[in-house]
Amino acid sequence: MNIHAAKGDITTRTTAIIDHLKHLEGALLPILHEIQHEFGYVPQDALPVIAKELNLSRAEVHGVVTFYHDYRDHPAGRHVLRLCRAEACQSMGGDALAEHVKTLLGVDWHGTTPDGAITLEPVFCLGLCSCSPSAMMDGEVHGRVDAADLEALISEARR
Incomplete structure (x- = not known):
């Protein structure tokens, strides 16, 4: 879990997670869980990458992230x-x-x-x-x- 990842690093790591999980039915939630596990939160820079790769709108991805209480949009404490x-x-x-x-x-x-x-x-x-x-x-x-x-x-x- 690296909470200080650079934007390019976020994109690269997010894309790798998506490539690994996008074959699943209803892949968005497992992808979001894995991204949060990787970074400690779901970075805003990951949302457009997810949207593009899953052929969803940014609003759809944002809506899911904000609907579920388990997802964070900022790093948590220790x-x-x-x-x-x-x-x-x-x-x-x-x-x-x-x-x-x-x-x-x-x-x-x-x-x-x-x-x-x-x-x-x-x-x-x-x-x-x-x-x-x-x-x-x-x-x-x-x-x-x-x-x-x-x-x-x-x-x-x-x-």
Whole structure:
């Protein structure tokens, strides 16, 4: 994952990813996932390349990138903290936890702390409704979290 790729490098690497995956039915989503894996986000410079290679409009590609919450249009921090925003988690105190974490980190949704350590993202269900509220740090899911649990996760990520 290289977040500082030059435009030409983005084009070259994006084209290689597309060439590898364009044979798939519904190739756009796998291509976007692979591009995000490669760069850590979906660079704006990749969108016209994808559109051209898949015979789509730039607007279609942009629409897909902005519709799905998993895609980023900018680099994330070294760690990504996702808080569940679904109804079950909200009913178990998720809103108050979210406000606490936003204050603790000093960022809003999709923001990254000034030190580049943590990006905060909302997610609309982690599948742990019976263990609400839930969070995910770097792909690891945590259920029945409270303020102390989240503070510990954040502290660990900043080390």
